[in-house]
Amino acid sequence: MNLFTVARRSPLVVPLACVATVAVIFLSESSYQRATASLAELAMMTKIRMTTRLVLMGLLDAETNQRSYLLTENKAYLAPYARGLAASQDGMRELDLSYERDPAYKALLAETRQHFDAKLALLSQGIRLTDAGQREQARELVQSGADKEEMDAFRDHVSALLKLETARTAEEQAALASTLLINRIGLAALCAACLLALFLYVRKSLILEQQLQDSSRSLQDDRDQLQDEAGISKLMLTELTQHLLSAREDERGRLARNLHDELGALLTSAKLDAARIKSRLNQAPVPAPGVTEALERLAHLVSTLNASIALGRTIIEDLRPSTLSNLGLLPTLEILVRDFAEAQGVQVHCDLHPVALASGTEIVVYRVLQEAITNISKYAQASQLWVEMKQAQGWVTVSVRDDGLGFDADATPRSAYGLLGMRVRVEAEGGRLTVCSQQGQGTLIQLLLPAQDSPA
Structure with missing residues (x-):
């Protein structure tokens, strides 16, 4: 004083x-x-x-x-x-x-x-x-x-x-x-x-x-109350985020199934009908006028249907990778990384081990890795990529590292919604996301998630 x-x-x-x-x-x-x-x-x-x-x-x-x-x-x-x-x-x-x-x-x-x-x-x-x-x-x-x-x-x-x-x-x-x-x-x-x-x-x-102590106690009580309310609000937002993410993934799965079952069936049926018509026209003893043109149109239609079926499969895989449900997380990540390497010409080093994760957590890992690879293809200009996944002491660690341009992680703008979305997804599953990067030294993104047999 x-x-x-x-x-x-x-x-x-x-x-x-x-x-x-x-x-x-x-x-x-x-x-x-x-x-x-x-x-x-x-x-x-x-x-x-x-x-x-x-x-x-x-x-x-x-x-x-x-x-x-x-x-x-x-x-x-x-x-x-x-x-x-x-x-x-x-x-x-x-x-x-x-x-x-x-x-x-x-x-x-x-x-x-x-x-x-x-x-x-x-x-x-x-x-x-x-x-x-x-x-x-x-x-x-x-x-x-x-x-x-x-x-x-x-x-x-x-x-x-x-x-x-x-x-x-x-x-x-x-x-x-x-x-x-x-x-x-x-x-x-x-x-x-x-x-x-x-x-x-x-x-x-x-x-x-005494007045200061009373004021301090009052402020501390208000601060504690605000912290409790903030904790409750954060918990509610986390639960809401997890619910929205789960609802979105469920909606994507439902939409993928509908596209596969209905649109795929319609396109396949149309392709089969076009094939029958083409076969009938080819079996005619004497070609009628305009048959040649009709056969050309049918060939173009079949090609279009094939392209539509391929586009539908791509859309379905983007909405919900079928390999994740059929083959599991490890093959799905290998396919994702291999497709990226072939498309971008990047040398990939994979060290992936089987892990025990809940179904909802597996889709989180897939989406985060997908978002990280997308960012690398857009901004990093990397020539090599290292992807690791392992499990130890009840925790699953997934890391993605590149040798690209990097960025200042401490000065990341608030408009970087990709990283924010990754962090929200991981924290909603009870995990933690760490981003380490410097200008000219590449970027490391690491996920730490609870294994299925470990309490979150």
Whole structure:
């Protein structure tokens, strides 16, 4: 089932599917963008918080090492002091860059920077006094509490910065959670809509499938009924054809008998009367005037009667070969083939064996062979003819093959009533007729008929 079939059966399915697809893509992309922005902001906030803590830790480290140096004047504390001081200064510069465009942090950061610079100045001053040998003044500076006040103020401002960052982090986390929730709700709704659409489509497809099955069953029933009727009609036509053929052969036999019994008797009687008259005229002692002419007329009459008797015999043989009833099928076919060979000058190869066929089937074989020979004499232009007849396994096979021009058996026109008549005759007897031919390769006509002692 393709897309056009679906669209034709359900006009709303494709538009709804397109809308749902676009909605899913839009929702997914927008959620992705918002989530990406929130994650980037959270990463930045995390970095700022870490930087803020590093500033505080660096400053505390610098203060601790400065106190140790003031108490011991051991220059080993100056290196960690310098590192803590550098780390806190680098962190303050990063904070300045991070908050330079945020007005909510600008004032607080400026105050934090002010206390940070003041604290650094006090630490540096203590180091300078100690280096100058003014240890008492350095202790007094530490004991004055000014650096503690600046450190406490700086620590309070750092705590305020961290609180603001924590609040902002919570807001971004809430926004991210809201985005994910909206995405989940949207996807769930779209999935539910898709499942509903799929259910409706499957339901409609099942209904259509059931309708198609009902239609198919109805069509199959109609087809079966038509096939039964066609089979009955074919059987009736076959029986009718067999009856007509049998009636025609019976009529031919009756007509042949009538011609033989009545017309033959009349012609023979007339020939005998003419012979008596001729004998009487020949016995007259003195020929009367006109006797010679009468004898000539009688001779012509006898010749005409002989020709009429011969024509009558030919017509009778064509209507119903007497040899078929008197001698059987095998001699009749031999006579038919021999007469054809003598008339057409064709070399014939016969391989005929006795077979057991019903009387009605024998006349069918004779008529089919007669029609095949007639077609060969008219169209084939053959020089050789092969005729075979044999019986095996309850079936009789008769074949007629020539080396003539041949024809395209697949393109035989519907007007070829000779072959059609052969096939109808054979099928009416429960047999099968096969015609094989190609241009320039001759023709083979084969009959397969049930033997008399075999069921049809």
